[in-house]
Amino acid sequence: MRKQILAVFLAMALMAGLLCGCGGATTQSPAASDETTNSSGAKHANEIVVGIAQDLDDSLDPNQIVAAGTREVMFNVFEGLVKPNAYGDYVCAVASDYDVSEDGLTYTFTLRDGVVFHNGQGCTVEDVLYSFETCAATSVTKAVVTALSAITDIRAEGNTIIITLDAPNPDFLSYVSSVYIVPKGYDQQATAPVGTGPFRFASRSVQENFILERNEAYYGQGASLDKVTYKIYEDNNALFTALNSGALDLVAHLTVDQVNNLSNGYQVLEGTMNLVQALYLNNAVAPFDNELVRQALCYAVDVDAMLELTADGHGTKVGSSMYPAFGKYFDPALAERYPHDVEKAKELLKEAGYENGFSFTITVPSNYQPHVDAAVVLVEQLKEVGVTAQIQQVEWNTWLSDVYSARNFESTVVGFDASTLNASAMLARWVSDNDKNMINYNNPQYDEVFAQAQATADEAEQTALYKQCLEILSDSAANVYLQDLADFVAINPAVQGFTFYPLYVIDMSLLSIAE
Numbered sequence: 001m002r003k004q005i006l007a008v009f010l011a012m013a014l015m016a017g018l019l020c021g022c023g024g025a026t027t028q029s030p031a032a033s034d035e036t037t038n039s040s041g042a043k044h045a046n047e048i049v050v051g052i053a054q055d056l057d058d059s060l061d062p063n064q065i066v067a068a069g070t071r072e073v074m075f076n077v078f079e080g081l082v083k084p085n086a087y088g089d090y091v092c093a094v095a096s097d098y099d100v101s102e103d104g105l106t107y108t109f110t111l112r113d114g115v116v117f118h119n120g121q122g123c124t125v126e127d128v129l130y131s132f133e134t135c136a137a138t139s140v141t142k143a144v145v146t147a148l149s150a151i152t153d154i155r156a157e158g159n160t161i162i163i164t165l166d167a168p169n170p171d172f173l174s175y176v177s178s179v180y181i182v183p184k185g186y187d188q189q190a191t192a193p194v195g196t197g198p199f200r201f202a203s204r205s206v207q208e209n210f211i212l213e214r215n216e217a218y219y220g221q222g223a224s225l226d227k228v229t230y231k232i233y234e235d236n237n238a239l240f241t242a243l244n245s246g247a248l249d250l251v252a253h254l255t256v257d258q259v260n261n262l263s264n265g266y267q268v269l270e271g272t273m274n275l276v277q278a279l280y281l282n283n284a285v286a287p288f289d290n291e292l293v294r295q296a297l298c299y300a301v302d303v304d305a306m307l308e309l310t311a312d313g314h315g316t317k318v319g320s321s322m323y324p325a326f327g328k329y330f331d332p333a334l335a336e337r338y339p340h341d342v343e344k345a346k347e348l349l350k351e352a353g354y355e356n357g358f359s360f361t362i363t364v365p366s367n368y369q370p371h372v373d374a375a376v377v378l379v380e381q382l383k384e385v386g387v388t389a390q391i392q393q394v395e396w397n398t399w400l401s402d403v404y405s406a407r408n409f410e411s412t413v414v415g416f417d418a419s420t421l422n423a424s425a426m427l428a429r430w431v432s433d434n435d436k437n438m439i440n441y442n443n444p445q446y447d448e449v450f451a452q453a454q455a456t457a458d459e460a461e462q463t464a465l466y467k468q469c470l471e472i473l474s475d476s477a478a479n480v481y482l483q484d485l486a487d488f489v490a491i492n493p494a495v496q497g498f499t500f501y502p503l504y505v506i507d508m509s510l511l512s513i514a515e
Contacts, residue, residue: 104168168457224512271500275415284440294477314486357386
């Protein structure tokens with residue numbers, strides 16, 4: 001009955017125009033839309049058009065990329081000495097092999113022969129040294145900068161690069177993958193990026209498209225496609241219309257409703273988005289500076305009902321700032337820490353001095369339909385405990401500037417991912433002085449435990465400490481944690497080879513057009 005009532009509210013919101021538009025599991029579940037009319041969006045035998053819901057960051061410099069959607073695209077342009085594969089392993093890329101000393105302090109990478117940058121310049125050890133130096137000095141990812149600060153020496157000997165650390169770091173290789181190798185002295189990365197990946201940057205039209213072309217000089221097994229055009233649709237309805245018409249060959253991050261309404265015969269694959277969706281609360285703003293209030297909201301929200309209503313039960317409850325692809329760090333028990341309990345929520349609100357409830361605003365990026373849908377359900381569920389929430393939809397760039405950067409918000413629904421498969425990439429942002437700590441979370445115990453995890457060289461001890469960090473976030477109700485969203489990908493039947501990654505990326509080099 002509750003699901004039926006919520007469904008009515010969601011339908012009413014949709015009719016009122018409230019809902020306008022927002023890698024993956026190791027298993028793929030193909031499905032087909034109801035009709036079989038097949039309209040190929042391929043412009044010629046080796047070219048596809050991909051629809052995306054947001055423009056890329058203003059700067060395409062790999063050290064300045066902020067948005068996950070931009071990293072998703074630029075994964076195809078930039079590479080490190082190593083890079084992640086679809087199984088979550090770090091494999092050789094610009095390096096042909098590497099060795100780690102027994103004490104874990106020295107990493108020796110051998111530069112691969114024949115690596116050529118997209119501008120035709122051959123890659124040398126000097127470019128590698130330059131890339132590490134530039135990343136350490138300019139990267140906006142503090143966890144990467146911190147990891148690189150532990151380097152006591154980096155030098156080249158012949159065609160090898162030798163890196164020495166001040167202490168062993170079990171996650172160091174993942175940070176190496178985040179140091180993208182770029183040509184020394186090249187100063188146009190922001191507008192004309194140059195890397196070593198299987199695709200090279202061709203052109204960009206802001207808020208319209210972004211075009212990649214196959215890197216003919218790629219050292220390994222290169223891309224099959226000659227060209228990938230990313231078409232930008234910040235209006236989610238326009239994106240779906242283009243997809244259903246056959247004008248697009250591939251669109252990821254679709255909702256269940258969109259999949260159910262797809263009628264062009266495209267194949268649909270299901271994975272997960274590899275992110276933590278939550279109602280993120282500004283802990284510096286009343287009443288969310290009160291832990292009892294935050295805990296009350298956790299009890300008030302019925303995540304199971306939300307999954308049923310917004311995604312027909314697809315998706316995975318998370319319970320804290322970690323998603324299942326992280327394996328050993330993910331603790332599914334935390335997803336049950338706050339069972340849905342309206343009376344408990346009311347008791348906590350009364351204890352906190354909000355017996356009659358309160359009002360607040362949920363600011364949501366309008367181009368991400370799953371986040372908008374979740375906000376609509378939250379509004380209805382919170383009414384049960386006397387809390388009134390209003391949804392404010394904003395454009396993506398506004399969300400980045402006002403919510404993420406300026407921290408001028410009360411709450412927001414969004415998802416946070418990781419650029420590398422280590423726990424630090426997800427947990428560093430909640431350290432009190434971290435530049436990315438947009439919720440202004442300030443917990444001395446959390447800071448101390450995270451610092452201990454960063455300092456230990458024992459992998460088992462580090463894992464236990466990271467899991468303790470997750471428990472602290474859960475116990476203190478830093479946010480109202482929801483789910484790792486199901487990720488539905490619709491693909492033209494002529495396109496084959498799509499593979500889900502355990503990170504928020506799509507590897508275009510694996511795609512090809514069926515003969």
